[in-house]
Amino acid sequence: MLNISRQLSCLLGNSGRLVLNRFFSATPSQHQEIASQPLVRRDDYDFGATVLTLNNPKKANALSYDMLCAIEKNIQSASEDKLTRAIIIKSEGKVFSAGHDLRELTTERGKEFHAMVFEKCSDVMKMVQDIPVPIIAQVSGLATAAGCQLVASCDIAVAAESARFATPGVHVGLFCSTPAVAIGRCIPRKVAMEMLLTGEPISAQEALLYGLVSRVVPDDQLEMATMTLAQKICTKSKTVIALGKLVFNRQMADSRDGAYCFATDAMVENAKLVDCQEGINAFIEKRKPKWTHGGDQVQTTPKSN
Numbered sequence: 001m002l003n004i005s006r007q008l009s010c011l012l013g014n015s016g017r018l019v020l021n022r023f024f025s026a027t028p029s030q031h032q033e034i035a036s037q038p039l040v041r042r043d044d045y046d047f048g049a050t051v052l053t054l055n056n057p058k059k060a061n062a063l064s065y066d067m068l069c070a071i072e073k074n075i076q077s078a079s080e081d082k083l084t085r086a087i088i089i090k091s092e093g094k095v096f097s098a099g100h101d102l103r104e105l106t107t108e109r110g111k112e113f114h115a116m117v118f119e120k121c122s123d124v125m126k127m128v129q130d131i132p133v134p135i136i137a138q139v140s141g142l143a144t145a146a147g148c149q150l151v152a153s154c155d156i157a158v159a160a161e162s163a164r165f166a167t168p169g170v171h172v173g174l175f176c177s178t179p180a181v182a183i184g185r186c187i188p189r190k191v192a193m194e195m196l197l198t199g200e201p202i203s204a205q206e207a208l209l210y211g212l213v214s215r216v217v218p219d220d221q222l223e224m225a226t227m228t229l230a231q232k233i234c235t236k237s238k239t240v241i242a243l244g245k246l247v248f249n250r251q252m253a254d255s256r257d258g259a260y261c262f263a264t265d266a267m268v269e270n271a272k273l274v275d276c277q278e279g280i281n282a283f284i285e286k287r288k289p290k291w292t293h294g295g296d297q298v299q300t301t302p303k304s305n
Contacts, residue, residue, distance in 0.1 A: 039070040048085040048234035050078040057093025064101040079131040086230040090138035099145025128153040132242030138226040149179035157213040159204040166201035237275040238293040272297040
């Protein structure tokens with residue numbers, strides 16, 4: 001049995017106190033001035049959300065090697081930022097992401113480069129699930145192949161009514177094997193196989209029905225709905241959210257009995273946290289909790305015999 005407390009400590013590091021704002025309509029602050037347009041644009045909101053925008057609409061936000069590196073760098077940076085408690089991944093333009101850049105997958109680029117691209121993509125998808133900060137996909141337009149894989153890898157996905165999802169690799173002779181890892185863990189096996197074998201897209205409502213996305217909203221409400229969801233998450237203790245994400249993903253990969261054992265230990269560790277006891281006391285006293293967002297445990301005095 002892995003030590004929950006040690007895992008949580010490794011995940012969070014020294015998390016500081018976060019400053020909240022009741023409203024998410026505040027103007028975002030640009031994280032960094034860059035002379036040329038970045039492949040991923042970062043905007044930070046004062047209520048605790050970081051928005052990462054895939055910013056290469058001319059190439060349908062393809063997950064090129066450089067784009068994957070930019071996503072990885074920005075997610076890592078945001079997850080280490082003590083002011084960030086939720087990450088939103090969205091896109092610029094009419095396509096969320098068309099998946100891999102096929103120009104990088106010709107024989108001229110060579111087997112070693114191909115391996116580097118696919119390994120980087122897998123690393124990014126695993127990172128999305130492994131970091132302690134929740135990640136929300138805000139999906140507009142078309143999400144295909146590795147772009148659909150990115151949606152499936154996120155903790156939550158909010159889709160516009162016009163969004164569509166597909167794994168069309170079979171159309172060009174490149175089966176979507178790595179996208180199938182994430183997609184096959186989100187939706188029923190036979191639905192996943194139909195998508196993979198035919199390459200035909202499914203609608204946002206079908207994606208909701210099958211479990212690929214968590215919510216579908218009118219196109220003009222997508223931004224508002226995603227921000228509202230992020231704001232709700234950001235009002236919670238960062239430490240408790242981190243523990244919850246870790247435990248949920250771990251127990252889902254375990255057997256029933258193993259999952260209960262792991263989750264039971266997790267709740268015992270959770271109950272020791274200062275933020276947990278603050279939340280319980282706030283509930284009893286009918287007031288709002290004052291989170292520390294740290295991993296400190298309540299100090300107890302041993303009973304004397």
